[in-house]
Amino acid sequence: MTTCSPLPARADVLIIGGGIIGCAAALFLARAGLAVVLCEKGHIGAEQSGRNWGWIRRIGRHGAELPLARRALQLWPRLQAEGLNMGYAQTGLAYLCKDESEQQARRAWLKTHGEAAGGDIRMLSAAQAKELLPAAQGRFAGALFAPRDGRAEPLMATRALATAARAQGAVIMENCAVRDIELQAGRVHGLMTEKGSVRGRKVILAGGIWSRLLCDRLRLRLPQLGVVNSVHYTAPLAGGPSIVAGGGEYAFRPTRDGGYAVAHWRISQTLLTAQHIRFARQFLPALASGWRDLPPRLASPAQPWAARAGWKAGKPTPFERARVLDPSPSRRILKAAMMALERDFPVFRQARIVGAQAGIIDVLPDVLPVISEVEDIPGLILATGFSGHGFGIGPAAGEAIARLAQGLKADVDLSAFSLSRFSSPGKGRAGHSRQRPLML
Ligand SMILES: Cc1cc2nc3c(=O)[nH]c(=O)nc-3n(C[C@H](O)[C@H](O)[C@H](O)COP(=O)(O)OP(=O)(O)OC[C@H]3O[C@@H](n4cnc5c(N)ncnc54)[C@H](O)[C@@H]3O)c2cc1C
Known part of the structure; x- marks a missing residue:
């Protein structure tokens, strides 16, 4: 997807970032009849949104995200039925439990959130899990199963949203880094990009891991750190599982x-940067409870x-120095995942690995x-700061953000997602997801 349209002089809403969040917001705004300009420094979906696992789930989510996850469950099939080619399928999705203690943790989630999640998610016994996954040789104590959760193709889906937004009149600019958010009398006035200025009274900052940099320019404190997650791909494989699943060491x-x-189901790598010192206090609980699953990885000083x-x-910025973040995947972590998968599902011994990639996840303290x-x-x-689980809820988040940008109240409760929670004492601390520091 390339775009060479000239940058318009003005628009109603300006969006920074062509990931799933920015593209979904652009689509809903364009459908509402607003003039939209989206600026992406590299290519649509080239960072997290095109590199993720492709899971669309309600299962295991924090309660505050469930309204968005339920709304997303309506939007994915609707968008696909409208002709957006997203690779979406409602395959069913399971969290596999190896032992009784994992079962208990899943049961506890179900008891607390099952109703709010939609009422259809259920615990499966060992025999039912085996029936669902006939290719499995490993023994599972049971599973938490969401029959209506599923998957989409990350890059295809993000590009499809951008294409649909453009068809509705949105201007989607690639290779167009935003250098500054411009203010006049303390309020948003427009953007300074590498291709010139564009005026607008609403700006949506959906810049993934880069958002903190632009916030710093405005003296807004956004405590955001980066974590690398790796994924690899097999060639077509006959006889494998038909659902999305994860547990133990693989997903x-x-x-x-x-x-x-x-x-790997659990392990991502913490990218050590100077920002760790700056945000240490806020992230300490998350890092302390999850350090085993987040081994450090030294970021090059030039990150x-x-x-x-x-x-x-008006001068070139870091955004132009790194059009697309493309960290090397961790072969060691992926090998551990594959070995565990082969043990439980011998059919994967025939799998041929045809590619691997990694992405930098933008994590916030809670x-x-x-x-x-x-x-x-x-x-x-x-x-x-979607913290490793923004793809599945992307369309619903985009819809909610589009309403905010029109001065309307979002249809779902967004109160848990305020920026001010990080400046209020005692709020915005980690601890919501003690089972896993990251929930992809
Ligand atoms: C390996 C991996 C697996 C994951 N698995 C899942 C999963 O299974 N399910 C799930 O729900 N989520 C998953 N996630 C998380 C999910 O991918 C993200 O939460 C989601 O894609 C975030 O979308 P985004 O649009 O906010 O950010 P991004 O996709 O990172 O997009 C931000 C964009 O902003 C652009 N940008 C930044 N600054 C500027 C600027 N100044 N000017 C112009 N452009 C700029 C960037 O180039 C980038 O393209 C995973 C993430 C990774 C990395």
Whole structure:
């Protein structure tokens, strides 16, 4: 997908970032008849949104995200039925339990959230889990199963949203880094991009791991760190599982072409940067409870997203130095995942690995996103920090953000996602998801 349209002089809403969040917001805004310009420094879906596992789930989510997850469950099939080619399928999705203690944890989630999640998610016995996954040789104590959860193809889905937004009149600019959010009399006035200025009174910042940099420019404190997660892909494989599932050491999703995306269920790598020192206090609980699953990985000192926001106005910025973040996948972690998968599902011994990639996840201290207007800067909306689980809820988040940008109340409760929770003492601390620091 390439775009070479000139940058318009003005628009109603300006969006920074062509991931699933920015593209979904652009589509809903364009459908509402607003003039939209979306600026992406690299390519649509080239960072997290095109590299993720492709899971669309309600299962295991924090209660605050369930209204968005339920809404997303309506939107995915609806968008696909409208002709967006997203590779969406309601395959069913399971969290596999190896032992009784895992079962208990899943049962506890179901008891607390089952109703709010939609009422159809259920615990399966060992025999029922085996029936659902006939290819499994490993023994499972049971599983938490969501028959209506499923999957989509990450890059295809994100591009389909952008294409649909453009068809509705949105201007989608690629290779167009935003250098600054411009203010006038304290409120949003427009964007300064590498291709010139565009005026607009509403700006949505959906910049993934880069959002902190632009927030720093505005003296807004966004405590955001980066975590690398790796995934690899198999060639088409006959006789494998037909649902999305994860547990123990592996996670898999059947891909559209008959292969699988396979990753490690628990382990991601903490990218150590100077930002860790700055945000240490807020992240300490998350890192302390999850350090085993988040081994450190040294980020090169030149990691542009972790840089200081000290560039001169109108000059080239870190955004232009790294059009697309493309960290190397961890072969060691992926090998551990594959070995465990082969033990439980021998059919994967025949799998041929045809590719691997990694993405940098934008994590906030309580592992929930910020979807919020910024009180101190009228016109600015933050939509970032989806902490490893923003793809599945992407369409619903985009719809909610589009309503905020129109000055309307979102249809779902967004109060848990305010930016101000990080400045109020005792709020915004980690601890919501003690079972796993990251819930992809
Ligand atoms: C390996 C991996 C597995 C995952 N698995 C799942 C999963 O199974 N299910 C799930 O729900 N979620 C999953 N996630 C998380 C999910 O991918 C993200 O939460 C979601 O894609 C975030 O979308 P986004 O649009 O906020 O960010 P991104 O996709 O990161 O997009 C942000 C975009 O903003 C652009 N940008 C930044 N700054 C600027 C600027 N100044 N000017 C112009 N453009 C800019 C960037 O280039 C980027 O393209 C996973 C993530 C990873 C990495």
